[in-house]
Amino acid sequence: MSDTAIGSRAEGYLLEFQDEAVFLTVYPQETNQSTFTDVTLLCAILKKHNIQKYKIADLLKIIELHDGTRQQISGAGMTVGEEAEEKSYVPIIEVSKDKMKAVIYFEGPEELFNFDKAYIMKQLADMNISYGINEKAIEEYLKYPNQRIVIAQGRQPINGENAYIKKYIDFSKKGRPSEQQYGKVDYKDLNLFVLVSKGDILAERILQTKGEVGMNIMGQEIACRPGKPIPLLKGKNTDILNDNTLIAMLDGQAIDENNKISVDPRIDINSDVDYATGNIDFNGSVFIRGNVQEGFTVKAQGDVEVGGTITGGVVEARNVYINGGILGMRHGKVYAREDIRTTFVENADITAERDIFISDVALHSVINAGRRINVNEKRGQIVGGYVVAGMLIDAKLIGNAINVATRVEVGINPIISKKYKTLAGKIEAAKKKLKTIKSTLVVFEAKMDRLTLDQKMKFAEMKRMQFPLAGEIERNENELKSIGEQLKNMENAKIKVADKIYPGVKLVISSLLYAVQIEAQHCTFSADRENGCVKNGPY
Structure with a gap:
């Protein structure tokens, strides 16, 4: 046996393995230090070093004395009777590293097991195990001591649930044509409006929970993470009841805008927009069963759906859906802040x-589309004119067999570029204004006791202005960041042709020009920036 020492004065004990002898010292109690009592630990160490001939009674006696005396417990020098005494066995209690579980087992012959519940409970107490003790498991273990069984189990912490908004309206089908038999779709039924009535519940805030702290078997708390709150935003024509329920304040169309639900009223026109109706300018949504005739205008803050055609008329709205089609007659225009179908x-x-x-x-x-133009159903053909999209143009056919001049362009979009520049200008102006307000407030505060009544009123007004202005700057900066990401995505712009593209078509991709000389099929055109040209790949 090589010389080895395990333990220290700070740990309360010292086991020394020298030649063929083993010595144990249990130190007296120091200030603010509890007496060492863990006989299970000593037995485990002795077992690890293959020490079998010792008396458990000797260990308990030395622990009880804890006077710092070095005493031999095994090996050469012991009396013959002591050395020949049968090996002592005690139940071993193992604690997991995370202190969440204690397992007991006995490695000796079952006929040598003569321990009771009180002994095991004392061992647990000596090891400072005080929580989650399963007395039924201990009783079960005492019946069959050769099994390994969990006799103490901690409680894991339960993190709190985040608050969330439960919506009572399904917006996912909005703007999608309804499906019919055999996979067909009905473009006359586009599910454009989600209608609600006054008093309807639109959304509910489910509050966050605090969670539950855990506890290890030593009786020490384990912290939990509380759930995060979320605001319930009140949109136009809605109200919040009992702090957590959003309701509609009038009949109309429910609209989901940036996690804020609003209600827009709408109007129905059961005829054409013509001399009988005059021009339409409405801050809700408009449904027109007939046509928009030449020379008439429909403007809406919400959506516009036209059951017939736009025949030389002008329509401006958030989304524009035309079941018939658009006959521009060279002066008809349609503008949408979102989509056109x-x-x-x-x-x-x-x-x-x-x-x-x-x-x-x-x-x-x-x-002109900020993101995508999709012409790939039915004939799916683009012929003549000038077609521009920020990211993608997807069509079955571009051009025709008689080589009509057609210009198709992606990767540069003046709408988004202009919006980016306008917003950047607004942010810069607002920051200058906020800086001026703050400078003026500093001057006023320095001579507060000498301000006139008018100056004090101006001071109060400027103080109120700075916070909404700062909020506006933050919102605009977030929107500017989003637009910047769209501009960046345009670098990967593509033109996809599912069937054919004909000679006479000119493609522009991120400022790179490509004139189609020969007919091509099933292809995708994109920019090859390394070589400064347009490349043609598979569809």
């Missing part, structure tokens, strides 16, 4: 800040 476009000027969906054909028109 129509069957066809002919000799018209249409613009959408997001996406344009044309289910049949686009003929000799100026078409």
Whole structure:
């Protein structure tokens, strides 16, 4: 046996393995230090060093004395009777590293097991195990001591649930054509409006929970993470009841805008927009069962749905849906702050800040979309005109067999670029204004006791102004960041052709020009910036 020492004065004990002898010292109690009592630990160490011939009674006696005396407990020098005495066995209690579980087992012959529940409970107390003790498990263990069994179990902490907004309205189907048999869709039923009645519950805030602290078997608390709160935002024409329930204040169309639900009233026009109705300018949504005739205008803060066609008229709205199509007659225009959906476009000027969906054909028109233009249903053809999208143009056919001049462009979008510059200008102006306000407030505060009544009123007004202005700057900066990401995404702009593209078509991708000389099929055009050209790949 090589010389080894385990333990220290600070730990309360010292086991020394020298030659063929083993010595134990249990030190007297120091100030602010409890007496060492863990006989299970000593037995485990002796077992690890293959020491079998010792008396458990000797260990208990030395622990009880704890006078710092070094005493031999095994090996050479012991009396023959002591050395020949049968090996002592005690139940071993193991504690997991995280102090969440204690397991007991006995490695000796079952006939040598003569311990009771009181002994095990004392061992647990000596090891400072005070929580989660399973007395039934201890009783079960005493019946069959050769098993390994968990006799103490801690309680894991339960983190709190985050608050969330439960919406009672399904917005996911909004703007989607209804499906019919055999996979067909009905473009006359676009599910455009989510209608609610006054008093309807629109959303509910489910509050966060605090969670529950845990406890290890030593009786020490384990912290939990509380749930996070979330604001319940009140949109237009809504109100909040009991702090957590959002309701509609009038009949109308529910709109989900940046996690804020608003209610827009709408109007129904059961005829054409013509001399009988005059121009329409409405801050809600408009449903027109007939056509928008030449020379008439429909403007709406909400959505506009036209059951017939726009025949030389002008429509401006958030989303514009035309079941028939758009006959521009060279002066008809359609503008949408979000999306446009129509069957066809002919000799018209249409613009959408997001996406344009044309289910049949686009003929000799100026078409501009902030993100995507999709013309890949039915005939799916773009012929003539000037078609521009920020990120993607996807069509079945571009051009035609008689090589009509057609210009298609992606990667540069004047709508978003202009919006970015305008917003950046507003932010800069607002920051200058806020800086001026703060400087003026500092001057006023320095001579507060000498201010006139008018100056004091101006001081109070400027103090109130600075906080909303700072909030406006923050919101605009977040929007500017979002627009900047859109501009960055335009670097990967593409033109996709599911069927054919004909000669006579000119493509512009991120300022790179490509004139189609020969007919190509099933292809995708994108910018090759390394070589400064447009490349043609598979669809």
